[in-house]
Amino acid sequence: MVRERRSRRDGASALRPAPAFVLVEPQLGENIGAAARAMLNFGLSALRLVNPRDGWPNPAAEAMASGASAVIEGTRIFGSLEEALADCRYVLATTARPREMLLPVLDPAAAADALKIRIERGETCAVLFGRERAGLYNEEVARADAVISIPVNPSFASLNLAQACLIVAYEWARADGREAFAGGLDEAVPAPRADFERFIDHLFGELDARGYFFPPEKREVMERNLRVAFTRAGLTEGEVRTLRGVIKALTRGRKK
Amino acid sequence: MVRERRSRRDGASALRPAPAFVLVEPQLGENIGAAARAMLNFGLSALRLVNPRDGWPNPAAEAMASGASAVIEGTRIFGSLEEALADCRYVLATTARPREMLLPVLDPAAAADALKIRIERGETCAVLFGRERAGLYNEEVARADAVISIPVNPSFASLNLAQACLIVAYEWARADGREAFAGGLDEAVPAPRADFERFIDHLFGELDARGYFFPPEKREVMERNLRVAFTRAGLTEGEVRTLRGVIKALTRGRKK
Numbered sequence: 163m164v165r166e167r168r169s170r171r172d173g174a175s176a177l178r179p180a181p182a183f184v185l186v187e188p189q190l191g192e193n194i195g196a197a198a199r200a201m202l203n204f205g206l207s208a209l210r211l212v213n214p215r216d217g218w219p220n221p222a223a224e225a226m227a228s229g230a231s232a233v234i235e236g237t238r239i240f241g242s243l244e245e246a247l248a249d250c251r252y253v254l255a256t257t258a259r260p261r262e263m264l265l266p267v268l269d270p271a272a273a274a275d276a277l278k279i280r281i282e283r284g285e286t287c288a289v290l291f292g293r294e295r296a297g298l299y300n301e302e303v304a305r306a307d308a309v310i311s312i313p314v315n316p317s318f319a320s321l322n323l324a325q326a327c328l329i330v331a332y333e334w335a336r337a338d339g340r341e342a343f344a345g346g347l348d349e350a351v352p353a354p355r356a357d358f359e360r361f362i363d364h365l366f367g368e369l370d371a372r373g374y375f376f377p378p379e380k381r382e383v384m385e386r387n388l389r390v391a392f393t394r395a396g397l398t399e400g401e402v403r404t405l406r407g408v409i410k411a412l413t414r415g416r417k418k
Numbered sequence: 419m420v421r422e423r424r425s426r427r428d429g430a431s432a433l434r435p436a437p438a439f440v441l442v443e444p445q446l447g448e449n450i451g452a453a454a455r456a457m458l459n460f461g462l463s464a465l466r467l468v469n470p471r472d473g474w475p476n477p478a479a480e481a482m483a484s485g486a487s488a489v490i491e492g493t494r495i496f497g498s499l500e501e502a503l504a505d506c507r508y509v510l511a512t513t514a515r516p517r518e519m520l521l522p523v524l525d526p527a528a529a530a531d532a533l534k535i536r537i538e539r540g541e542t543c544a545v546l547f548g549r550e551r552a553g554l555y556n557e558e559v560a561r562a563d564a565v566i567s568i569p570v571n572p573s574f575a576s577l578n579l580a581q582a583c584l585i586v587a588y589e590w591a592r593a594d595g596r597e598a599f600a601g602g603l604d605e606a607v608p609a610p611r612a613d614f615e616r617f618i619d620h621l622f623g624e625l626d627a628r629g630y631f632f633p634p635e636k637r638e639v640m641e642r643n644l645r646v647a648f649t650r651a652g653l654t655e656g657e658v659r660t661l662r663g664v665i666k667a668l669t670r671g672r673k674k
Binding site for chain 1: 433661664
Protein backbone atom coordinates (compact mmCIF):
# COMPACT_ATOMS: atom_id res chain seq x y z
CA MET A 163 0.00 0.00 0.00
CA VAL A 164 2.73 2.37 1.00
CA ARG A 165 4.59 1.45 -2.12
CA GLU A 166 1.56 2.07 -4.25
CA ARG A 167 1.02 5.47 -2.83
CA ARG A 168 4.66 6.28 -3.27
CA SER A 169 4.65 5.23 -6.90
CA ARG A 170 1.76 7.50 -7.52
CA ARG A 171 3.64 10.36 -5.99
CA ASP A 172 6.60 9.41 -8.14
CA GLY A 173 4.59 10.21 -11.21
CA ALA A 174 5.17 6.81 -12.80
CA SER A 175 1.86 5.12 -12.09
CA ALA A 176 -0.99 5.11 -14.54
CA LEU A 177 1.33 6.18 -17.32
CA ARG A 178 0.29 5.45 -20.87
CA PRO A 179 1.98 2.63 -22.80
CA ALA A 180 5.35 3.78 -24.09
CA PRO A 181 8.59 2.37 -25.48
CA ALA A 182 11.24 0.88 -23.21
CA PHE A 183 14.64 2.57 -23.07
CA VAL A 184 17.50 0.07 -23.11
CA LEU A 185 20.87 1.32 -21.85
CA VAL A 186 23.67 -0.94 -23.04
CA GLU A 187 26.51 -1.32 -20.54
CA PRO A 188 26.07 2.08 -18.86
CA GLN A 189 29.03 2.98 -16.70
CA LEU A 190 28.02 5.64 -14.19
CA GLY A 191 25.07 5.24 -11.86
CA GLU A 192 24.59 9.01 -12.06
CA ASN A 193 23.89 8.71 -15.76
CA ILE A 194 21.36 5.93 -15.21
CA GLY A 195 19.60 8.07 -12.63
CA ALA A 196 19.65 11.11 -14.91
CA ALA A 197 18.26 8.99 -17.76
CA ALA A 198 15.45 7.79 -15.47
CA ARG A 199 14.56 11.41 -14.67
CA ALA A 200 14.69 12.43 -18.31
CA MET A 201 12.33 9.56 -19.18
CA LEU A 202 9.81 10.29 -16.45
CA ASN A 203 9.74 13.98 -17.35
CA PHE A 204 8.11 12.89 -20.58
CA GLY A 205 5.98 10.05 -19.31
CA LEU A 206 8.25 7.05 -19.94
CA SER A 207 9.09 4.57 -17.20
CA ALA A 208 10.23 1.24 -18.69
CA LEU A 209 14.01 1.18 -18.22
CA ARG A 210 16.13 -1.83 -19.10
CA LEU A 211 19.85 -2.17 -18.48
CA VAL A 212 22.25 -4.55 -20.19
CA ASN A 213 25.21 -5.34 -17.93
CA PRO A 214 25.51 -2.07 -15.99
CA ARG A 215 29.19 -1.75 -15.10
CA ASP A 216 28.69 -1.22 -11.38
CA GLY A 217 26.01 -3.86 -10.90
CA TRP A 218 22.50 -3.38 -9.62
CA PRO A 219 21.02 -1.96 -7.45
CA ASN A 220 23.22 1.12 -7.74
CA PRO A 221 23.09 3.73 -4.96
CA ALA A 222 24.43 6.48 -7.24
CA ALA A 223 21.61 5.83 -9.71
CA GLU A 224 19.05 5.94 -6.91
CA ALA A 225 20.43 9.19 -5.51
CA MET A 226 20.47 10.89 -8.91
CA ALA A 227 16.98 9.63 -9.79
CA SER A 228 15.43 11.27 -6.73
CA GLY A 229 11.78 11.80 -7.55
CA ALA A 230 11.96 9.24 -10.32
CA SER A 231 12.65 6.32 -8.01
CA ALA A 232 9.65 4.41 -9.38
CA VAL A 233 11.56 4.13 -12.66
CA ILE A 234 14.65 2.84 -10.85
CA GLU A 235 12.60 0.38 -8.79
CA GLY A 236 11.03 -1.03 -11.94
CA THR A 237 14.30 -1.23 -13.89
CA ARG A 238 14.96 -4.64 -15.45
CA ILE A 239 18.49 -6.01 -15.74
CA PHE A 240 19.68 -8.30 -18.54
CA GLY A 241 22.86 -10.21 -19.20
CA SER A 242 22.78 -9.61 -22.95
CA LEU A 243 21.19 -7.29 -25.46
CA GLU A 244 19.53 -10.31 -27.03
CA GLU A 245 17.69 -11.09 -23.80
CA ALA A 246 16.78 -7.46 -23.25
CA LEU A 247 15.08 -7.37 -26.66
CA ALA A 248 13.50 -10.84 -26.61
CA ASP A 249 9.91 -9.57 -26.30
CA CYS A 250 10.37 -6.50 -28.52
CA ARG A 251 8.82 -6.26 -31.96
CA TYR A 252 10.30 -2.95 -33.04
CA VAL A 253 13.71 -1.64 -32.02
CA LEU A 254 15.46 1.66 -32.74
CA ALA A 255 19.13 2.39 -32.06
CA THR A 256 20.44 5.87 -31.25
CA THR A 257 23.79 6.58 -32.85
CA ALA A 258 26.03 9.62 -32.92
CA ARG A 259 26.24 9.34 -36.66
CA PRO A 260 24.54 7.08 -39.17
CA ARG A 261 26.76 4.22 -40.27
CA GLU A 262 26.89 2.45 -43.53
CA MET A 263 24.55 -0.28 -42.52
CA LEU A 264 21.65 0.00 -44.91
CA LEU A 265 19.27 0.74 -42.05
CA PRO A 266 16.68 3.50 -42.35
CA VAL A 267 17.80 6.69 -40.56
CA LEU A 268 15.11 8.60 -38.67
CA ASP A 269 15.30 11.93 -36.90
CA PRO A 270 13.84 11.84 -33.37
CA ALA A 271 10.45 13.16 -34.50
CA ALA A 272 10.06 10.54 -37.23
CA ALA A 273 11.27 7.89 -34.81
CA ALA A 274 8.62 8.89 -32.30
CA ASP A 275 5.93 8.70 -34.97
CA ALA A 276 7.09 5.22 -35.94
CA LEU A 277 7.08 4.10 -32.30
CA LYS A 278 3.66 5.62 -31.69
CA ILE A 279 2.01 3.56 -34.42
CA ARG A 280 3.44 0.33 -32.99
CA ILE A 281 2.71 1.15 -29.35
CA GLU A 282 -0.89 1.89 -30.30
CA ARG A 283 -1.11 -1.58 -31.81
CA GLY A 284 0.08 -3.03 -28.50
CA GLU A 285 3.58 -3.95 -29.68
CA THR A 286 6.51 -3.85 -27.26
CA CYS A 287 9.08 -1.38 -28.59
CA ALA A 288 12.57 -0.42 -27.45
CA VAL A 289 15.07 2.37 -28.02
CA LEU A 290 18.75 1.49 -27.55
CA PHE A 291 21.32 3.86 -26.05
CA GLY A 292 25.01 2.98 -26.07
CA ARG A 293 27.85 3.27 -23.59
CA GLU A 294 28.85 6.74 -22.41
CA ARG A 295 31.99 6.90 -24.53
CA ALA A 296 31.96 4.02 -26.96
CA GLY A 297 28.28 4.13 -27.89
CA LEU A 298 26.75 1.07 -29.53
CA TYR A 299 28.85 -1.46 -31.39
CA ASN A 300 27.95 -2.24 -34.97
CA GLU A 301 26.65 -5.69 -34.12
CA GLU A 302 24.31 -4.06 -31.60
CA VAL A 303 23.03 -1.47 -34.07
CA ALA A 304 22.45 -4.34 -36.48
CA ARG A 305 19.73 -5.67 -34.18
CA ALA A 306 17.64 -2.56 -34.73
CA ASP A 307 14.95 -1.95 -37.32
CA ALA A 308 16.19 1.60 -37.85
CA VAL A 309 18.58 4.18 -36.50
CA ILE A 310 17.75 7.43 -34.69
CA SER A 311 20.11 10.24 -35.53
CA ILE A 312 19.87 13.43 -33.46
CA PRO A 313 20.81 16.36 -35.71
CA VAL A 314 23.49 18.04 -33.60
CA ASN A 315 25.98 20.75 -34.58
CA PRO A 316 28.55 18.74 -36.56
CA SER A 317 31.45 20.72 -35.10
CA PHE A 318 30.28 20.23 -31.49
CA ALA A 319 28.38 17.01 -30.98
CA SER A 320 28.65 16.13 -27.32
CA LEU A 321 25.25 15.01 -26.11
CA ASN A 322 25.58 12.88 -23.04
CA LEU A 323 23.52 9.79 -22.33
CA ALA A 324 20.77 11.52 -20.34
CA GLN A 325 20.53 14.31 -22.92
CA ALA A 326 20.05 11.82 -25.73
CA CYS A 327 17.36 10.13 -23.63
CA LEU A 328 15.77 13.52 -22.98
CA ILE A 329 15.49 14.39 -26.68
CA VAL A 330 14.01 11.02 -27.65
CA ALA A 331 11.64 11.08 -24.65
CA TYR A 332 10.57 14.61 -25.52
CA GLU A 333 9.73 13.62 -29.08
CA TRP A 334 7.92 10.54 -27.81
CA ALA A 335 5.70 12.71 -25.60
CA ARG A 336 4.99 14.98 -28.55
CA ALA A 337 4.04 12.08 -30.79
CA ASP A 338 2.03 10.44 -28.03
CA GLY A 339 0.06 13.64 -27.60
CA ARG A 340 -0.83 13.85 -31.27
CA GLU A 341 -3.48 11.85 -33.00
CA ALA A 342 -1.69 8.84 -34.32
CA PHE A 343 -1.33 8.79 -38.07
CA ALA A 344 -2.63 5.39 -38.99
CA GLY A 345 -1.84 5.33 -42.70
CA GLY A 346 1.40 4.57 -44.39
CA LEU A 347 2.32 1.51 -42.41
CA ASP A 348 1.74 -2.01 -43.54
CA GLU A 349 -0.29 -4.32 -41.35
CA ALA A 350 2.51 -6.78 -40.62
CA VAL A 351 3.12 -7.17 -36.88
CA PRO A 352 6.76 -8.16 -36.42
CA ALA A 353 7.68 -11.32 -34.52
CA PRO A 354 9.17 -10.97 -31.05
CA ARG A 355 12.95 -10.67 -31.26
CA ALA A 356 13.39 -14.04 -29.51
CA ASP A 357 11.65 -15.83 -32.41
CA PHE A 358 13.68 -13.87 -34.91
CA GLU A 359 16.91 -14.78 -33.13
CA ARG A 360 16.05 -18.48 -33.25
CA PHE A 361 15.56 -18.16 -36.98
CA ILE A 362 18.89 -16.35 -37.36
CA ASP A 363 20.62 -19.01 -35.24
CA HIS A 364 19.07 -21.73 -37.38
CA LEU A 365 20.17 -20.02 -40.61
CA PHE A 366 23.68 -19.24 -39.44
CA GLY A 367 24.09 -22.77 -38.03
CA GLU A 368 23.19 -24.39 -41.33
CA LEU A 369 25.37 -21.97 -43.29
CA ASP A 370 28.25 -22.59 -40.93
CA ALA A 371 27.91 -26.35 -41.33
CA ARG A 372 28.37 -25.81 -45.06
CA GLY A 373 31.40 -23.58 -44.83
CA TYR A 374 29.55 -20.49 -46.02
CA PHE A 375 31.34 -18.07 -43.74
CA PHE A 376 34.64 -17.88 -45.53
CA PRO A 377 37.20 -16.47 -45.14
CA PRO A 378 36.84 -16.46 -41.33
CA GLU A 379 37.79 -12.79 -40.93
CA LYS A 380 34.76 -11.85 -43.03
CA ARG A 381 32.38 -13.82 -40.87
CA GLU A 382 31.33 -10.89 -38.70
CA VAL A 383 30.50 -8.63 -41.63
CA MET A 384 28.76 -11.44 -43.52
CA GLU A 385 26.60 -12.24 -40.51
CA ARG A 386 25.77 -8.59 -39.91
CA ASN A 387 24.79 -7.98 -43.52
CA LEU A 388 22.47 -10.97 -43.55
CA ARG A 389 20.96 -9.97 -40.23
CA VAL A 390 20.29 -6.42 -41.40
CA ALA A 391 18.60 -7.57 -44.61
CA PHE A 392 16.25 -9.89 -42.73
CA THR A 393 15.63 -7.38 -39.93
CA ARG A 394 14.55 -4.79 -42.43
CA ALA A 395 11.80 -7.10 -43.62
CA GLY A 396 10.12 -6.79 -40.20
CA LEU A 397 9.20 -10.48 -40.39
CA THR A 398 6.01 -11.61 -38.68
CA GLU A 399 5.82 -14.69 -36.49
CA GLY A 400 4.23 -16.59 -39.35
CA GLU A 401 6.94 -15.50 -41.76
CA VAL A 402 9.67 -16.51 -39.34
CA ARG A 403 8.08 -19.97 -39.12
CA THR A 404 7.83 -20.07 -42.89
CA LEU A 405 11.48 -19.19 -43.35
CA ARG A 406 12.54 -21.86 -40.90
CA GLY A 407 10.55 -24.28 -43.01
CA VAL A 408 12.36 -22.92 -46.06
CA ILE A 409 15.75 -23.62 -44.46
CA LYS A 410 14.67 -27.13 -43.56
CA ALA A 411 13.50 -27.74 -47.12
CA LEU A 412 16.64 -26.31 -48.70
CA THR A 413 18.95 -28.33 -46.50
CA ARG A 414 17.38 -31.67 -47.24
CA GLY A 415 18.28 -33.54 -50.39
CA ARG A 416 16.39 -33.27 -53.64
CA LYS A 417 13.46 -35.58 -54.13
CA LYS A 418 14.18 -38.58 -56.27
CA MET B 419 45.07 34.70 -33.55
CA VAL B 420 45.35 31.80 -31.20
CA ARG B 421 42.00 32.69 -29.82
CA GLU B 422 40.46 32.74 -33.24
CA ARG B 423 41.78 29.33 -34.10
CA ARG B 424 40.58 27.99 -30.80
CA SER B 425 37.12 29.34 -31.35
CA ARG B 426 36.96 27.59 -34.63
CA ARG B 427 37.88 24.32 -33.02
CA ASP B 428 35.25 24.97 -30.36
CA GLY B 429 32.56 24.74 -33.00
CA ALA B 430 31.13 28.18 -32.30
CA SER B 431 32.57 30.16 -35.17
CA ALA B 432 30.79 30.66 -38.44
CA LEU B 433 27.53 29.62 -36.85
CA ARG B 434 24.34 30.77 -38.48
CA PRO B 435 22.35 33.62 -36.90
CA ALA B 436 20.34 32.31 -33.97
CA PRO B 437 18.48 33.55 -30.90
CA ALA B 438 20.31 34.55 -27.72
CA PHE B 439 19.64 32.60 -24.54
CA VAL B 440 19.24 34.82 -21.50
CA LEU B 441 19.70 33.20 -18.09
CA VAL B 442 18.17 35.33 -15.36
CA GLU B 443 20.08 35.22 -12.05
CA PRO B 444 21.51 31.73 -12.50
CA GLN B 445 22.97 30.37 -9.28
CA LEU B 446 25.38 27.55 -10.09
CA GLY B 447 28.29 27.95 -12.48
CA GLU B 448 27.86 24.28 -13.40
CA ASN B 449 24.41 25.03 -14.75
CA ILE B 450 25.69 27.93 -16.82
CA GLY B 451 28.38 25.69 -18.30
CA ALA B 452 25.89 22.91 -19.00
CA ALA B 453 23.56 25.41 -20.67
CA ALA B 454 26.44 26.60 -22.87
CA ARG B 455 27.11 23.02 -23.96
CA ALA B 456 23.43 22.36 -24.63
CA MET B 457 23.29 25.47 -26.79
CA LEU B 458 26.39 24.71 -28.81
CA ASN B 459 25.21 21.15 -29.45
CA PHE B 460 22.45 22.68 -31.54
CA GLY B 461 24.35 25.55 -33.09
CA LEU B 462 23.58 28.39 -30.68
CA SER B 463 26.31 30.49 -29.08
CA ALA B 464 24.92 33.84 -27.89
CA LEU B 465 24.62 33.55 -24.11
CA ARG B 466 23.61 36.43 -21.86
CA LEU B 467 23.48 36.39 -18.08
CA VAL B 468 21.53 38.73 -15.84
CA ASN B 469 23.21 39.07 -12.42
CA PRO B 470 24.77 35.62 -12.08
CA ARG B 471 24.90 34.90 -8.34
CA ASP B 472 28.59 34.02 -8.22
CA GLY B 473 29.81 36.80 -10.46
CA TRP B 474 31.73 36.52 -13.70
CA PRO B 475 34.00 34.99 -14.87
CA ASN B 476 33.02 31.78 -13.10
CA PRO B 477 35.54 28.91 -12.98
CA ALA B 478 32.82 26.30 -12.39
CA ALA B 479 31.03 27.45 -15.54
CA GLU B 480 34.25 27.28 -17.52
CA ALA B 481 35.06 23.79 -16.25
CA MET B 482 31.60 22.44 -17.04
CA ALA B 483 31.53 24.07 -20.47
CA SER B 484 34.68 22.29 -21.58
CA GLY B 485 34.57 22.14 -25.36
CA ALA B 486 32.04 24.94 -25.46
CA SER B 487 34.40 27.52 -24.01
CA ALA B 488 33.86 29.83 -26.98
CA VAL B 489 30.30 30.28 -25.74
CA ILE B 490 31.54 31.10 -22.25
CA GLU B 491 34.18 33.50 -23.59
CA GLY B 492 31.53 35.35 -25.58
CA THR B 493 29.00 35.50 -22.75
CA ARG B 494 27.65 38.97 -22.04
CA ILE B 495 26.76 40.07 -18.51
CA PHE B 496 23.98 42.50 -17.66
CA GLY B 497 22.83 44.20 -14.48
CA SER B 498 19.15 44.00 -15.34
CA LEU B 499 16.83 42.07 -17.60
CA GLU B 500 15.84 45.33 -19.23
CA GLU B 501 19.44 45.96 -20.32
CA ALA B 502 19.87 42.38 -21.44
CA LEU B 503 16.89 42.71 -23.76
CA ALA B 504 17.57 46.24 -24.99
CA ASP B 505 18.48 45.25 -28.56
CA CYS B 506 15.96 42.40 -28.86
CA ARG B 507 12.91 42.64 -31.06
CA TYR B 508 11.26 39.38 -30.10
CA VAL B 509 11.47 37.69 -26.71
CA LEU B 510 10.11 34.37 -25.47
CA ALA B 511 10.00 33.29 -21.83
CA THR B 512 10.24 29.65 -20.76
CA THR B 513 7.96 28.82 -17.86
CA ALA B 514 7.23 25.62 -16.01
CA ARG B 515 3.54 26.23 -16.47
CA PRO B 516 1.60 28.88 -18.38
CA ARG B 517 0.35 31.63 -16.11
CA GLU B 518 -2.73 33.71 -16.45
CA MET B 519 -1.07 36.50 -18.29
CA LEU B 520 -2.88 36.63 -21.58
CA LEU B 521 0.36 35.90 -23.40
CA PRO B 522 0.35 33.46 -26.28
CA VAL B 523 1.59 30.05 -25.14
CA LEU B 524 3.79 28.18 -27.63
CA ASP B 525 5.20 24.71 -27.45
CA PRO B 526 8.94 24.54 -28.23
CA ALA B 527 8.39 23.64 -31.88
CA ALA B 528 6.00 26.53 -32.50
CA ALA B 529 8.36 28.82 -30.59
CA ALA B 530 11.24 27.78 -32.83
CA ASP B 531 9.17 28.47 -35.94
CA ALA B 532 8.29 31.91 -34.60
CA LEU B 533 11.94 32.65 -33.83
CA LYS B 534 13.07 31.40 -37.22
CA ILE B 535 10.85 33.87 -39.09
CA ARG B 536 12.28 36.79 -37.11
CA ILE B 537 15.89 35.67 -37.27
CA GLU B 538 15.57 35.34 -41.04
CA ARG B 539 14.39 38.91 -41.14
CA GLY B 540 17.54 39.94 -39.29
CA GLU B 541 15.87 40.62 -35.93
CA THR B 542 17.69 39.99 -32.66
CA CYS B 543 15.69 37.49 -30.62
CA ALA B 544 16.03 36.13 -27.10
CA VAL B 545 14.73 33.26 -25.02
CA LEU B 546 14.54 33.77 -21.25
CA PHE B 547 15.30 31.06 -18.71
CA GLY B 548 14.63 31.62 -15.01
CA ARG B 549 16.46 30.84 -11.78
CA GLU B 550 17.13 27.20 -10.93
CA ARG B 551 14.41 26.99 -8.29
CA ALA B 552 12.27 30.10 -8.48
CA GLY B 553 12.07 30.39 -12.26
CA LEU B 554 11.05 33.72 -13.77
CA TYR B 555 9.02 36.23 -11.82
CA ASN B 556 5.77 37.40 -13.31
CA GLU B 557 7.15 40.84 -14.07
CA GLU B 558 9.96 39.19 -16.03
CA VAL B 559 7.62 36.95 -18.00
CA ALA B 560 5.61 40.05 -18.76
CA ARG B 561 8.55 41.37 -20.81
CA ALA B 562 8.15 38.54 -23.29
CA ASP B 563 6.11 38.48 -26.46
CA ALA B 564 5.01 34.93 -25.72
CA VAL B 565 5.61 32.04 -23.38
CA ILE B 566 7.25 28.73 -24.19
CA SER B 567 5.74 25.81 -22.33
CA ILE B 568 7.54 22.48 -22.52
CA PRO B 569 4.93 19.70 -22.33
CA VAL B 570 6.29 17.61 -19.45
CA ASN B 571 4.60 14.83 -17.49
CA PRO B 572 2.31 16.82 -15.16
CA SER B 573 3.02 14.46 -12.27
CA PHE B 574 6.80 14.68 -12.69
CA ALA B 575 7.95 18.01 -14.08
CA SER B 576 11.54 18.45 -13.05
CA LEU B 577 13.50 19.71 -16.02
CA ASN B 578 16.63 21.49 -14.90
CA LEU B 579 17.98 24.66 -16.48
CA ALA B 580 20.31 22.95 -18.96
CA GLN B 581 17.62 20.45 -19.98
CA ALA B 582 15.19 23.26 -20.72
CA CYS B 583 17.91 24.95 -22.77
CA LEU B 584 18.55 21.66 -24.57
CA ILE B 585 14.93 21.20 -25.63
CA VAL B 586 14.56 24.77 -26.89
CA ALA B 587 17.95 24.62 -28.66
CA TYR B 588 17.02 21.29 -30.24
CA GLU B 589 13.78 22.71 -31.63
CA TRP B 590 15.63 25.79 -32.84
CA ALA B 591 18.04 23.60 -34.81
CA ARG B 592 15.13 21.68 -36.27
CA ALA B 593 13.38 24.84 -37.38
CA ASP B 594 16.62 26.33 -38.66
CA GLY B 595 17.50 23.22 -40.65
CA ARG B 596 14.06 22.27 -41.86
CA GLU B 597 15.24 21.72 -45.42
CA ALA B 598 18.74 20.69 -44.51
CA PHE B 599 18.33 17.44 -42.57
CA ALA B 600 19.01 14.59 -44.90
CA GLY B 601 17.69 11.81 -42.67
CA GLY B 602 14.34 10.15 -42.98
CA LEU B 603 15.51 8.63 -46.17
CA ASP B 604 16.30 4.99 -46.36
CA GLU B 605 19.85 4.67 -47.58
CA ALA B 606 19.27 1.25 -49.08
CA VAL B 607 18.65 1.42 -52.82
CA PRO B 608 16.54 -1.59 -53.75
CA ALA B 609 17.74 -3.91 -56.47
CA PRO B 610 16.09 -3.75 -59.88
CA ARG B 611 13.04 -5.95 -59.93
CA ALA B 612 14.66 -8.23 -62.51
CA ASP B 613 17.43 -9.17 -60.07
CA PHE B 614 14.92 -9.72 -57.34
CA GLU B 615 12.84 -11.98 -59.58
CA ARG B 616 15.86 -14.09 -60.44
CA PHE B 617 16.46 -14.56 -56.74
CA ILE B 618 12.82 -15.54 -56.19
CA ASP B 619 12.96 -18.01 -59.12
CA HIS B 620 16.12 -19.51 -57.71
CA LEU B 621 14.56 -19.90 -54.26
CA PHE B 622 11.28 -21.31 -55.51
CA GLY B 623 13.05 -23.69 -57.87
CA GLU B 624 15.16 -25.16 -55.11
CA LEU B 625 12.17 -25.40 -52.78
CA ASP B 626 10.13 -27.07 -55.47
CA ALA B 627 12.84 -29.64 -56.08
CA ARG B 628 12.56 -30.58 -52.41
CA GLY B 629 8.78 -30.91 -52.28
CA TYR B 630 8.31 -27.78 -50.16
CA PHE B 631 5.16 -26.58 -51.87
CA PHE B 632 2.74 -29.07 -50.43
CA PRO B 633 -0.16 -29.60 -50.67
CA PRO B 634 -0.33 -28.30 -54.26
CA GLU B 635 -3.44 -26.20 -53.73
CA LYS B 636 -1.53 -24.14 -51.15
CA ARG B 637 1.32 -23.40 -53.49
CA GLU B 638 0.02 -20.05 -54.64
CA VAL B 639 -0.48 -18.72 -51.11
CA MET B 640 2.86 -20.09 -49.94
CA GLU B 641 4.67 -18.42 -52.82
CA ARG B 642 2.91 -15.14 -52.27
CA ASN B 643 3.68 -15.08 -48.56
CA LEU B 644 7.36 -15.71 -49.15
CA ARG B 645 7.50 -13.10 -51.87
CA VAL B 646 5.85 -10.47 -49.65
CA ALA B 647 8.26 -11.08 -46.79
CA PHE B 648 11.30 -10.64 -49.03
CA THR B 649 9.81 -7.70 -50.91
CA ARG B 650 9.24 -5.84 -47.69
CA ALA B 651 12.95 -6.00 -46.99
CA GLY B 652 13.62 -3.78 -50.00
CA LEU B 653 16.72 -5.84 -50.77
CA THR B 654 19.66 -4.14 -52.45
CA GLU B 655 21.53 -5.68 -55.36
CA GLY B 656 24.27 -6.76 -52.99
CA GLU B 657 21.81 -8.36 -50.64
CA VAL B 658 20.11 -10.21 -53.46
CA ARG B 659 23.51 -11.61 -54.48
CA THR B 660 24.18 -12.53 -50.87
CA LEU B 661 20.90 -14.39 -50.54
CA ARG B 662 21.54 -16.32 -53.73
CA GLY B 663 24.85 -17.37 -52.18
CA VAL B 664 22.94 -18.41 -49.09
CA ILE B 665 20.65 -20.64 -51.13
CA LYS B 666 23.63 -22.21 -52.86
CA ALA B 667 25.28 -22.86 -49.53
CA LEU B 668 22.18 -24.32 -47.94
CA THR B 669 21.51 -26.66 -50.84
CA ARG B 670 24.93 -28.20 -50.88
CA GLY B 671 25.76 -31.01 -48.49
CA ARG B 672 27.37 -30.45 -45.12
CA LYS B 673 31.12 -30.34 -44.98
CA LYS B 674 32.74 -33.58 -43.96
